[in-house]
Amino acid sequence: MADILDGKALADRIKQRVKKEVVSLQKNGIDVGLGLxxxxxxxxxxxxxxTTLGACxxxxxxxxxxxxxxxxxxxxxxNGIHAINHDxxxxxxxxLMPLPARINARRVINTLVxxxxxxxxxxxxxxxxSADESTIQIIRQEGTNxxxxxxxxxxxxxxxxxxxxxxxxLLEHYKVPIRGRHAVIIGKSLAVGKPLAxxxxxxxxxxxxxxxxxxxxxxMTRQADILCSATGKAGLIRGDMVKRGAVxxxxxxxxxxxxxxxxxxxxxxxxxKASLITPVPGGVGPVTVAMLLENTVRSAKRSDMxxxxxxxx
Ligand code: NAD
Numbered sequence: 001m002a003d004i005l006d007g008k009a010l011a012d013r014i015k016q017r018v019k020k021e022v023v024s025l026q027k028n029g030i031d032v033g034l035g036l037x038x039x040x041x042x043x044x045x046x047x048x049x050x051t052t053l054g055a056c057x058x059x060x061x062x063x064x065x066x067x068x069x070x071x072x073x074x075x076x077x078x079n080g081i082h083a084i085n086h087d088x089x090x091x092x093x094x095x096l097m098p099l100p101a102r103i104n105a106r107r108v109i110n111t112l113v114x115x116x117x118x119x120x121x122x123x124x125x126x127x128x129x130s131a132d133e134s135t136i137q138i139i140r141q142e143g144t145n146x147x148x149x150x151x152x153x154x155x156x157x158x159x160x161x162x163x164x165x166x167x168x169x170l171l172e173h174y175k176v177p178i179r180g181r182h183a184v185i186i187g188k189s190l191a192v193g194k195p196l197a198x199x200x201x202x203x204x205x206x207x208x209x210x211x212x213x214x215x216x217x218x219x220m221t222r223q224a225d226i227l228c229s230a231t232g233k234a235g236l237i238r239g240d241m242v243k244r245g246a247v248x249x250x251x252x253x254x255x256x257x258x259x260x261x262x263x264x265x266x267x268x269x270x271x272x273k274a275s276l277i278t279p280v281p282g283g284v285g286p287v288t289v290a291m292l293l294e295n296t297v298r299s300a301k302r303s304d305m306x307x308x309x310x311x312x313x
Contacts, residue, residue, distance in 0.1 A: 002274035005249070007166075010173050011286035015059050018293045022060040025300055032300040033062045034118075034293075035084050035093040039077070039103070040070030044253070045096035052094060055289050061296060064090055070100045077103065081111040091299040092118030092159075094292060097191070115302070118295040120161035121190060129195055134158035135202035138168045157302065159295045164196035166287035167228060167249050168203070174276060176247050179204040182223055186210045186237075186264070187230035192251055196228060217241065229264040239269030248274040251284050 022032050034056055038049045056063040064087075066080060077099075084090050093116050099105045109117075114124040120134075128134045137160050171178060183200040187193035188211045200207045210220050212231075218241040221227055229237050230251035242248060252264030263280030271277055278284055 002248070002271045002277040005170050005174055005247075005276050005278045005283060007170055007278060007283040007285065007287045010170055011290040014169075014287070014290035014294055015055065018061075018290070018297050019059040021297045021301075025297070026060070028304075030300055030303060031062055031089065032060070032297055033064055033089045033091055034296045035064045035066060035087075035090040035116075036096070037066045037068070037080070037084075037093060038096045039068045039072055039099050042096070042098065044255075045098075049096055052289055052292065055293060059293055061293060062089070072100075072103075074103055074107070077108055078111050081108060085111075085113045085116065088303070090116065091303055092116050092292075092296040094119060095121075114159075115157050116299065118159045118162075118292060118299055119191075120159045120165075120195065125158045125161075126190065126195070128158040129160060129198050132202055134160055135199065138165065138172075138199055138202060159298070160199070160291075161191060161195045162291040162295065163192050163230075163251060163284065163288045164199055165295075166284055166291045167196055167251065168199050169291065170249070170278070170284065170287055171226070171247070176226065176276065178226070180206070181225040182206045182208070183226040183228065184208045184210065184221055184224035185228045185230070186214075186217070186221070187251070189230065192230040196230070200226075231264050233264055234262050235264075235266045237265040237270060239266065239273050242270050242273040244273050245275045246273070247276045248278070249284065250278050250280050253280065253285065 025032055036049055036052060038045055053063050084093055093112055099108060109121050110123055112122060114122055117125045183205040185193050185197050188209050193209060197207050197209050208220055210217055214220060221241040222243050224243060224246050226247045227242060228249040228251060232252050232254060234254040248265060248270055250263035250265040254262050256262055261281050
């Protein structure tokens with residue numbers, strides 16, 4: 001029977017630390033600010049928006065809310081992002097996805113300067129993660145300041161995407177060995193699967209990425225020492241698809257017809273095979289929000305430093 005990877009407990013620890021840092025920045029004249037941009041009223045986005053607002057309030061981060069109708073034009077949206085780029089009160093922006101289908105989301109995401117791209121979705125942030133220029137954040141262990149040869153590279157201005165960053169933090173917190181282990185990831189999105197694969201590679205795991213066209217998914221998942229599922233398909237991962245003793249991380253969020261929330265993993269059968277498992281809710285979700293707050297503070301800490309060359313072009 002698996003033990004639980006308690007994301008809520010880790011998130012509370014991270015938020016306590018963030019709260020202290022917010023207070024100390026305030027003493028130095030820096031009021032930490034997070035922008036939240038919501039277009040339309042997608043229920044999942046509204047829920048994430050409200051959860052993040054509440055979390056900001058609890059740690060003392062000032063939330064700057066931008067709620068736009070789904071009729072907003074691309075020009076208006078881009079002008080809004082340009083204004084945020086130059087707004088010194090805002091240290092990072094959370095853009096709730098998806099944007100309306102007629103809007104080119106990549107165009108909007110890439111208009112945000114990397115210094116405020118605290119969810120690491122822009123092409124520059126993605127490139128820096130892929131080039132191992134921003135992975136100092138996951139190579140350095142939680143709560144320590146071990147210097148690294150990467151520490152002084154200019155790319156420390158980049159941020160890691162919050163959900164996969166949270167997965168790595170959760171595994172580190174529970175001292176799950178990663179180096180040399182086989183991590184199998186299901187899902188290849190830019191928000192979760194792909195950056196998570198890059199982070200596992202940076203930590204020298206052997207990585208397999210699966211997706212909806214993968215043949216015989218079970219033959220892949222049964223090889224995993226660490227199995228991460230991020231598909232949004234309830235019940236996709238059953239006990240017979242998991243190697244005994246594997247660590248199972250369920251990133252998926254699915255709302256069932258009775259209103260309950262569940263992940264991708266059939267918890268009842270998988271808990272009997274795994275050694276560690278995340279619950280849904282209470283696993284990856286709370287850590288994602290905590291990482292967003294941590295990234296915002298990290299950005300604010302840099303706000304009194306000289307801007308890098310990519311800023312104010
Ligand atoms: P997405 O729709 O962009 O990507 C889903 C991925 O799953 C795709 O790569 C697809 O190929 C793969 N997939 C779909 N069906 C599959 C199948 N039957 N077998 C194998 N692979 C399959 O979604 P996303 O943004 O990456 O999010 C994935 C899930 O994670 C969703 O449930 C989302 O709500 C959840 N999520 C949770 C958090 C959190 O904080 N816990 C954050 C972001 C996303």
